[in-house]
Amino acid sequence: MRRTLQAIPLLILISMILFIILNNAPGGPLAPYLSNPHITPADIERLKHNFGLDKPIYYRYFIWLGQVVRGDFGYSTSNSESVMDAILGRLPATLELQISAFLLALILGLSAGIFAAVRPYSVADYTITTFAFFGQSMPVFWFALMMQLAFAVNGIHGFGYEIRLPSAGIATLDTFDLGDRLQHLILPTIVLALLQLALYSRFMRSSMLEVIRTDYMRTASAKGLDGRTVLFKHGLKNALIPIVTVTALALPGLLGGAVVTETIFAWPGAGRMFINALGQEDIALLMGYLCILAVAVVFSNLLADVVYAWLDPRVKYD
Numbered sequence: 001m002r003r004t005l006q007a008i009p010l011l012i013l014i015s016m017i018l019f020i021i022l023n024n025a026p027g028g029p030l031a032p033y034l035s036n037p038h039i040t041p042a043d044i045e046r047l048k049h050n051f052g053l054d055k056p057i058y059y060r061y062f063i064w065l066g067q068v069v070r071g072d073f074g075y076s077t078s079n080s081e082s083v084m085d086a087i088l089g090r091l092p093a094t095l096e097l098q099i100s101a102f103l104l105a106l107i108l109g110l111s112a113g114i115f116a117a118v119r120p121y122s123v124a125d126y127t128i129t130t131f132a133f134f135g136q137s138m139p140v141f142w143f144a145l146m147m148q149l150a151f152a153v154n155g156i157h158g159f160g161y162e163i164r165l166p167s168a169g170i171a172t173l174d175t176f177d178l179g180d181r182l183q184h185l186i187l188p189t190i191v192l193a194l195l196q197l198a199l200y201s202r203f204m205r206s207s208m209l210e211v212i213r214t215d216y217m218r219t220a221s222a223k224g225l226d227g228r229t230v231l232f233k234h235g236l237k238n239a240l241i242p243i244v245t246v247t248a249l250a251l252p253g254l255l256g257g258a259v260v261t262e263t264i265f266a267w268p269g270a271g272r273m274f275i276n277a278l279g280q281e282d283i284a285l286l287m288g289y290l291c292i293l294a295v296a297v298v299f300s301n302l303l304a305d306v307v308y309a310w311l312d313p314r315v316k317y318d
Contacts, residue, residue: 003305004302007298010298011291011295011298012065015065015068015287015291015294016061018287018291018294019057019060019061019287020057020061022283022287023057023283024057025281025283027281028053029051029053029281029283029284030044030051031281031283032077032078032281032282033047064287068291071084072084073087073284073291074284074287074288075284076277076282076284076285077280077282077284077285078276078277078280078282078285079273079282079285083284083285083287083288086273086285086288087270087273087285087288087292090268090269090270090273091269091270093170093267093268093269093270094254094255094256094262094267094269094270094271095254096170096185097185097188097189097192097258097261097262097269098192098253098254098255098258100185100189100193101188101189101192101193101196101258102193102196102250102253102254104189104193104197105192105194105195105196105197105199105200106196106200106247108193108197108200108201109196109197109198109199109201109204110200110201110204110243112128112131112132112197112200112201112204112205113128113201113202113203113204113205113207113208114205114208114231114236115128116128116129116201116205117204117208117209117212118208118212118231125205128201128205129202129205131198132197132198132199132201132202133198134198135194135195135198136195136198136199136202138194140191140258140260141260143191143194144187144188144191144260144264144265145264147190147191148167148187148264151163151165151186151187152164152165152167152187165183165186165187166183166184166187167187167265168265168267169184169266169267170184170267170268171184187265188258188261188262188265188267191261191265192258192261199246200243200246203242203246204239204243206242207239207240207241207242207243208235208239211235211238211239212235214238216234217230217234220234237311238311240311241311244304244307244308244311245304247304248301248303248304248307249300251296251300251303252296252297252300254296255270255293255296256274256293256296258271259271259272259275263275270289273285273289274286274289277289
């Protein structure tokens with residue numbers, strides 16, 4: 001409860017900073033209209049008055065904050081609809097992609113990290129470590145283009161068959177087809193999961209190595225417990241504490257979307273919407289999107305605190 005109450009002034013401060021920066025960007029909120037040759041200076045002055053832009057910025061901020069409290073983030077000039085409708089319309093596609101990549105990276109990354117930790121300095125450990133460094137160093141935009149070239153343009157050939165994965169979009173057909181959606185999901189999911197998978201495997205390996213060397217793990221083994229029981233019941237829970245931090249930082253990305261990946265794969269999600277709004281200087285949509293991300297970041301850190309206390313009874317907040 002205390003952490004939740006502390007988050008309120010933090011979110012207000014974040015929104016103030018975002019509001020000041022975006023409203024002082026070149027062109028300001030009227031930038032989409034300034035490039036229209038049919039709009040006269042008199043029209044611009046009229047728009048300033050109608051939008052309240054002739055008022056001081058602090059006055060405009062409190063007006064905006066009052067609307068947000070009522071659930072109104074304003075009107076999107078690039079999508080010609082309310083900001084909340086624009087964001088909620090793109091959110092399902094983003095969550096579909098992000099959750100798929102998150103689960104793939106979490107399952108494979110933790111499994112690889114545990115496997116490397118129980119066989120330290122073996123061929124398997126070195127292989128996993130090399131792959132992790134490869135994943136962390138790989139530029140996302142380049143890897144996405146190479147995946148499109150390899151699996152969409154050239155395709156997979158063998159045994160008299162040819163398989164080509166879709167290179168862009170969320171579906172080929174207007175009607176829902178599970179197989180078609182899964183095919184479109186494969187390439188962007190792999191691209192997004194690569195970096196997270198590398199991070200999870202590295203953190204899991206180092207954390208598990210520390211836990212394996214502790215006294216209570218040796219005591220559990222000395223009692224004659226099965227190796228799997230010692231590893232997963234006594235070791236894994238404590239080794240997961242650093243992973244909670246990494247996961248808490250990754251959770252806001254589920255809402256934020258992957259800007260580069262969604263743009264390259266033409267995925268109709270929130271990340272691509274953000275790029276379009278940035279290019280068209282849609283201040284209202286940018287404010288709504290960034291404020292929702294800020295709430296997600298604060299909430300994920302609060303969730304991490306709760307999980308810390310569950311994993312480690314020594315952690316107390318009172």
